[in-house]
Amino acid sequence: MPKDGKPFPQPFSEPSKESLPQDSIRFIQNQVTQHHRRFSDSIPLIASENLVSPLAAEMFATDLHNRYAEGLPGSRYYEGNADFDPIESHVESLAKRLFACDFADVRPISGTSANISALFSLASPGDKFMAPELSAGAHISTQRFGAAGLRGLETITYPSIPETMSIDTDLAVKAILNEKPRVCYFGQSVYLFPSDLKPMIAAAREVGASVQYDAAHVLGLIAGGRFQDPIGDGADLVTASTHKTFPGPQHGVILGGKDRELPNGRMLHKTVRSRVFPGVHSNHHLHKVAAFGVSLAEAIEFQADYADAIISNAKALAEGLWSRGMKVFAPDHGFTESHTILVDVSEFGGGADVSLRCEAQGLVMNKNMLPGDTSAVKPSGIRLGTPEMTRLGMGTDEMDEVADLIYLAAKDGHAEDVLARTAALKSQFSKIHYCWGSTPNAYADPIFTTTL
Numbered sequence: 001m002p003k004d005g006k007p008f009p010q011p012f013s014e015p016s017k018e019s020l021p022q023d024s025i026r027f028i029q030n031q032v033t034q035h036h037r038r039f040s041d042s043i044p045l046i047a048s049e050n051l052v053s054p055l056a057a058e059m060f061a062t063d064l065h066n067r068y069a070e071g072l073p074g075s076r077y078y079e080g081n082a083d084f085d086p087i088e089s090h091v092e093s094l095a096k097r098l099f100a101c102d103f104a105d106v107r108p109i110s111g112t113s114a115n116i117s118a119l120f121s122l123a124s125p126g127d128k129f130m131a132p133e134l135s136a137g138a139h140i141s142t143q144r145f146g147a148a149g150l151r152g153l154e155t156i157t158y159p160s161i162p163e164t165m166s167i168d169t170d171l172a173v174k175a176i177l178n179e180k181p182r183v184c185y186f187g188q189s190v191y192l193f194p195s196d197l198k199p200m201i202a203a204a205r206e207v208g209a210s211v212q213y214d215a216a217h218v219l220g221l222i223a224g225g226r227f228q229d230p231i232g233d234g235a236d237l238v239t240a241s242t243h244k245t246f247p248g249p250q251h252g253v254i255l256g257g258k259d260r261e262l263p264n265g266r267m268l269h270k271t272v273r274s275r276v277f278p279g280v281h282s283n284h285h286l287h288k289v290a291a292f293g294v295s296l297a298e299a300i301e302f303q304a305d306y307a308d309a310i311i312s313n314a315k316a317l318a319e320g321l322w323s324r325g326m327k328v329f330a331p332d333h334g335f336t337e338s339h340t341i342l343v344d345v346s347e348f349g350g351g352a353d354v355s356l357r358c359e360a361q362g363l364v365m366n367k368n369m370l371p372g373d374t375s376a377v378k379p380s381g382i383r384l385g386t387p388e389m390t391r392l393g394m395g396t397d398e399m400d401e402v403a404d405l406i407y408l409a410a411k412d413g414h415a416e417d418v419l420a421r422t423a424a425l426k427s428q429f430s431k432i433h434y435c436w437g438s439t440p441n442a443y444a445d446p447i448f449t450t451t452l
């Protein structure tokens with residue numbers, strides 16, 4: 001619905017096949033405007049989403065968006081990259097500086113394409129691949145129907161500790177020594193606590209396995225020096241999205257420790273380069289590379305404070321829900337050491353019902369499987385994350401208010417004033433923090449300048 005009486009341009013409904021093509025453009029513009037207004041009034045708590053900074057977003061609309069640059073700086077299959085090549089080289093240097101590592105490939109266009117590139121570098125069809133269990137928070141990349149299956153790998157899972165959604169280190173070490181996989185993969189989509197990497201990486205080394213750490217969710221925490229240090233602990237490759245706790249453009253990255261010879265005699269870094277291109281990608285979305293560079297520069301300045309605030313807000317949100325009687329995961333372990341919390345809402349009808357009920361009140365979150373669940377569409381839990389609200393300057397006091405709203409919406413979908421309270425709280429937090437410059441409202445109406 002239009003907000004504050006501000007009219008949307010016509011038409012509201014989807015144009016028919018007979019409509020003017022310009023009507024389709026107006027329709028799309030309306031929908032985007034409506035989306036902005038909806039988010040302006042909502043509290044987004046999706047653990048994998050964030051707000052890119054205004055400075056980084058300025059790169060999206062540059063001419064880089066229109067160009068190709070296959071290959072590496074100085075050795076391209078396309079002409080016209082004289083000005084872009086130094087950008088890509090510099091963005092790689094920034095990534096190596098921020099993550100204190102020897103290797104960075106900034107060309108993957110997503111966390112998934114980074115994972116596929118890494119698995120095509122480290123493993124061959126038929127190899128054994130060890131990863132966390134899906135019901136213990138693993139990403140679909142690890143599954144038969146995801147990147148691992150695409151590479152023809154046999155996935156074996158680490159034993160896990162259901163109370164914390166963590167890998168059971170001692171049992172995992174034994175399993176690695178016993179199974180002798182080709183790749184040990186760590187990292188999760190529900191990642192509450194750091195993995196105890198050193199003993200598991202030592203076991204991987206003993207059996208000649210390579211180590212991949214998927215930091216899609218926690219890249220921003222790692223960038224801020226929090227959560228854990230997978231490269232420092234000895235991982236061969238870190239793959240990640242660049243837009244979750246790391247508040248960059250929607251893109252991907254592969255980071256690497258020291259170069260080494262793989263069991264097939266090839267060198268690791270050179271292999272990754274060739275798997276990223278021409279293996280998995282052709283063009284690598286140059287405007288996003290430039291935007292990632294801006295975000296990396298901002299992260300060098302701001303990410304430590306931001307990561308701290310994300311984690312303390314997650315703990316405060318968990319505490320707020322727990323104090324209202326909600327079954328937050330891992331109460332004996334401080335609930336979380338990351339940006340994410342997990343709540344068992346089976347008493348309120350399960351994750352699917354609760355997440356929809358909350359969305360109707362402006363509280364946006366995911367339904368999520370809990371250990372023992374068998375259905376991903378009707379799971380018992382919800383997953384909540386604090387990156388976006390922290391980015392907008394909310395602190396631990398506001399987390400208590402957010403907890404109250406979630407509790408009321410989960411308990412009673414018709415709770416009277418939750419929608420209005422959500423919008424009122426949100427209206428005080430619309431400016432993007434932890435970056436240079438800012439817009440007054442991160443969700444301000446988009447400006448479409450071309451007259452139709």
Ligand SMILES: Cc1ncc(COP(=O)(O)O)c(C=O)c1O
Nearest residue numbers: 048110111112139188189216241
């Ligand atoms: C652990 C993990 N790896 C990879 C991905 C995929 O990232 P992208 O959406 O950038 O492809 C996700 C997405 O949420 C994830 O949670």
